[in-house]
Amino acid sequence: KNEVEQSPQNLTAQEGEFITINCSYSVGISALHWLQQHPGGGIVSLFMLSSGKKKHGRLIATINIQEKHSSLHITASHPRDSAVYICAVGGGDSGGGADGLTFGKGTHLIIQP
Amino acid sequence: KAGVTQTPRYLIKTRGQQVTLSCSPISGHRSVSWYQQTPGQGLQFLFEYFSETQRNKGNFPGRFSGRQFSNSRSEMNVSTLELGDSALYLCASSDQHREEETQYFGPGTRLLVL
Numbered sequence: 001k002n003e004v005e006q007s008p009q010n011l012t013a014q015e016g017e018f019i020t021i022n023c024s025y026s027v028g029i030s031a032l033h034w035l036q037q038h039p040g041g042g043i044v045s046l047f048m049l050s051s052g053k054k055k056h057g058r059l060i061a062t063i064n065i066q067e068k069h070s071s072l073h074i075t076a077s078h079p080r081d082s083a084v085y086i087c088a089v090g091g092g093d094s095g096g097g098a099d100g101l102t103f104g105k106g107t108h109l110i111i112q113p
Numbered sequence: 114k115a116g117v118t119q120t121p122r123y124l125i126k127t128r129g130q131q132v133t134l135s136c137s138p139i140s141g142h143r144s145v146s147w148y149q150q151t152p153g154q155g156l157q158f159l160f161e162y163f164s165e166t167q168r169n170k171g172n173f174p175g176r177f178s179g180r181q182f183s184n185s186r187s188e189m190n191v192s193t194l195e196l197g198d199s200a201l202y203l204c205a206s207s208d209q210h211r212e213e214e215t216q217y218f219g220p221g222t223r224l225l226v227l
Contacts, residue, residue: 033216041150041201043218086156100146100158100169101216 002027006087006104014112019074021107023087026068030091033101034061034072037084046072046085077111084108114140117206117219125225131192134222138185138206144168145187146216147179150201159202162187191224199226 003026013019023032034046047054047061049070054061058077063070074081088101118137126132138145147159158171162181179189185206191198203221207214 035218041203041221041223043203043205043221045215045217048215088156100161100171101148101156102158103156105155 002029002089002102004087004089004102004104006085006107008107009105010108010110012110012112013077015078017077017111019077019081019109019111021072021085021087021109023070023072023104024068025087025089025102028065028068029089031089032063032070033088033090034070035086035088037086037106039083043086074109079111079113082110117204117217119202119204119219119222121222122220123223123225125227126194127227128194128196130194131190132194132224133188133190134202134204134224136187136189136204136206136219138187138204139217142206142208142217143185144207144209144214145181145185146205146207147187147189148203148205149173150203150221151197151199156203159189194226196226199224 005024007022032049035043036046037043049061049063058075060073084106086106087104090101120135144163146161148156149159150156159173160170160179161168165181176192181187201221201223203218205216205218207216
């Protein structure tokens with residue numbers, strides 16, 4: 001079973017700051033997902049990564065397969081970025097994917113104006 | 114395309130009762146996965162259905178079951194409810210049964226067991 005660790009658990013920053021959220025996992029995977037959850041529960045899929053780097057607007061996600069580590073970066077953070085960010089892994093030897101995703105506990109991000 | 118829909122959105126039940134939750138995937142998607150989210154355990158995988166077949170099941174007791182219909186709509190059932198079943202239940206759909214697929218989540222059903 002894959003162990004997924006996220007850090008930090010909580011993060012408060014000022015508007016405009018550069019944000020980094022980290023995710024590490026213990027077993028090789030086929031894909032890593034970054035999810036965003038706003039108060040009220042709705043979850044949005046931000047990225048799906050199997051290698052390298054992806055960018056969408058102010059969000060950048062990277063993954064290092066050898067080190068079993070991924071980072072989510074937010075540039076020029078804004079109060080509307082306040083949410084819980086969740087890392088999830090699947091496939092490979094993780095027991096995820098074909099056996100469902102395995103999730104981290106999430107990072108609670110608050111961006112203050 | 115319409116997003117993933119879940120009904121009902123909120124539900125209150127008492128211990129011992131059973132409950133059925135419904136999920137309608139994005140049109141054309143054939144894979145539906147169910148997840149449970151609690152403050153203590155976070156998000157956990159329940160099961161996945163693809164083309165009416167349960168492909169995988171998470172580590173949950175047999176009280177949790179599900180099915181998928183020919184139109185890809187899915188239901189999950191929890192029998193003999195326990196207090197610990199209080200949670201947000203989320204379903205997600207994707208086009209294929211592959212871990213590299215982006216999953217599209219519904220708004221969830223919030224279940225409270227009294």
